[in-house]
Amino acid sequence: MTKSLYGAQEASAIWVYLEQNQGRLTGVSLELVGKARELTDGRSIPLVGVLLGDQVSGLAQEAIAAGADEVRVADHPLLRQYTTDGYTKAFTELILAGKPDILLLGATPNGRDLAGRLAVRLRTGLTADCTDLRLEEDTGLLVGEVTGFGGGILAYIKCPDNRPQMATVRPGVFAVPAPDGARQGKVVSVPVNLAKEDIKVQVLEHVDGQGVDITRAQVLVAAGRGCQGDLALINELASLLDGEVGVSRVPVDEGWASRDRMIGQTGYVTRPKLAIVCGISGAFQFSVGIEKAETIVAINTDAEAPIFEQADYCIVDDMFDVLPPLIEAVKRARGGNGGR
Numbered sequence: 001m002t003k004s005l006y007g008a009q010e011a012s013a014i015w016v017y018l019e020q021n022q023g024r025l026t027g028v029s030l031e032l033v034g035k036a037r038e039l040t041d042g043r044s045i046p047l048v049g050v051l052l053g054d055q056v057s058g059l060a061q062e063a064i065a066a067g068a069d070e071v072r073v074a075d076h077p078l079l080r081q082y083t084t085d086g087y088t089k090a091f092t093e094l095i096l097a098g099k100p101d102i103l104l105l106g107a108t109p110n111g112r113d114l115a116g117r118l119a120v121r122l123r124t125g126l127t128a129d130c131t132d133l134r135l136e137e138d139t140g141l142l143v144g145e146v147t148g149f150g151g152g153i154l155a156y157i158k159c160p161d162n163r164p165q166m167a168t169v170r171p172g173v174f175a176v177p178a179p180d181g182a183r184q185g186k187v188v189s190v191p192v193n194l195a196k197e198d199i200k201v202q203v204l205e206h207v208d209g210q211g212v213d214i215t216r217a218q219v220l221v222a223a224g225r226g227c228q229g230d231l232a233l234i235n236e237l238a239s240l241l242d243g244e245v246g247v248s249r250v251p252v253d254e255g256w257a258s259r260d261r262m263i264g265q266t267g268y269v270t271r272p273k274l275a276i277v278c279g280i281s282g283a284f285q286f287s288v289g290i291e292k293a294e295t296i297v298a299i300n301t302d303a304e305a306p307i308f309e310q311a312d313y314c315i316v317d318d319m320f321d322v323l324p325p326l327i328e329a330v331k332r333a334r335g336g337n338g339g340r
């Protein structure tokens with residue numbers, strides 16, 4: 001077995017990577033701070049957020065309000081844009097200096113990229129795309145829950161010997177904690193040893209994706225194969241309810257909808273207040289992405305569809321018959337024109 005660069009005896013604290021994009025903290029960073037706070041409750045484990053970027057110390061208080069005891073800030077002009085080599089080098093040095101026991105990162109595109117690199121550099125294990133995290137009662141080891149074999153099994157993975165114990169979690173799996181503006185924490189500036197030659201990639205332009213973020217939607221109207229490529233009613237209802245359109249994998253594979261709208265195991269984990277799920281069977285790989293919805297209304301022609309086991313309100317009918325009167329009812333309730 002490969003030996004890690006430091007041992008369990010020297011390690012302490014849970015670290016959360018506070019990923020920022022253009023000077024804004026990603027939601028998943030705060031979700032992880034909230035979960036880490038829950039893990040450390042009743043245990044004397046410090047919770048440290050780690051911020052890398054250029055002039056980003058202003059974001060530290062947000063992480064403290066979410067539950068961090070301390071935020072270490074690595075500020076450097078060469079960390080302005082995310083680069084694999086720059087961030088890996090700076091973060092590896094921080095980790096070797098601070099020796100965290102556990103390191104959590106968001107499974108965003110950059111978080112995934114960074115986590116893999118760090119794990120190799122530090123010669124430790126990484127449990128990717130966890131659906132839950134806990135600390136083992138007797139040993140205090142981090143246990144990451146992941147789905148395997150296409151969702152057929154739940155696996156629990158731990159990393160007993162090497163440090164840090166690393167895990168990534170996708171956005172939306174945990175809730176963003178309510179901020180406590182009165183919380184106090186330490187903000188520590190840490191040195192960054194980076195030169196231009198360390199970074200082989202040159203970022204010429206930064207373009208923000210135009211896609212939607214369904215993980216933050218309060219209302220989702222979701223369509224599957226049953227919509228047969230016709231999303232007009234789905235779009236209309238979502239817009240009337242100030243919600244977003246979500247889909248199962250079939251509309252994405254068929255080219256009816258973009259991938260950023262896909263709910264599920266390989267799509268996004270969502271937690272809307274209301275999900276209206278139309279023409280979707282409710283396969284496990286879809287359901288894990290919607291199970292945290294407060295209320296699920298399912299419309300399906302098949303009374304045996306698995307989605308009905310998950311739904312709070314079950315409508316066994318054709319979505320093309322159910323949606324038009326539903327849309328009219330919402331319009332009437334909103335004063336004739338949708339009230340917008």
Ligand SMILES: Cc1cc2nc3c(=O)[nH]c(=O)nc-3n(C[C@H](O)[C@H](O)[C@H](O)COP(=O)(O)OP(=O)(O)OC[C@H]3O[C@@H](n4cnc5c(N)ncnc54)[C@H](O)[C@@H]3O)c2cc1C
Nearest residue numbers: 224225226248249264265266267279280281285300301319
């Ligand atoms: C490793 C792996 C990862 C995966 N990841 C994901 C994922 O992230 N997200 C995801 O969604 N899937 C994922 N899948 C695919 C998943 O297993 C299912 O195949 C998929 O979710 C099925 O989509 P669906 O429910 O739209 O289609 P179907 O299973 O074909 O169901 C269509 C449903 O529509 C109903 N219907 C048909 N016509 C109407 C109508 N007019 N009105 C009302 N109901 C109607 C039918 O009764 C049926 O229940 C993954 C699969 C694998 C193996």
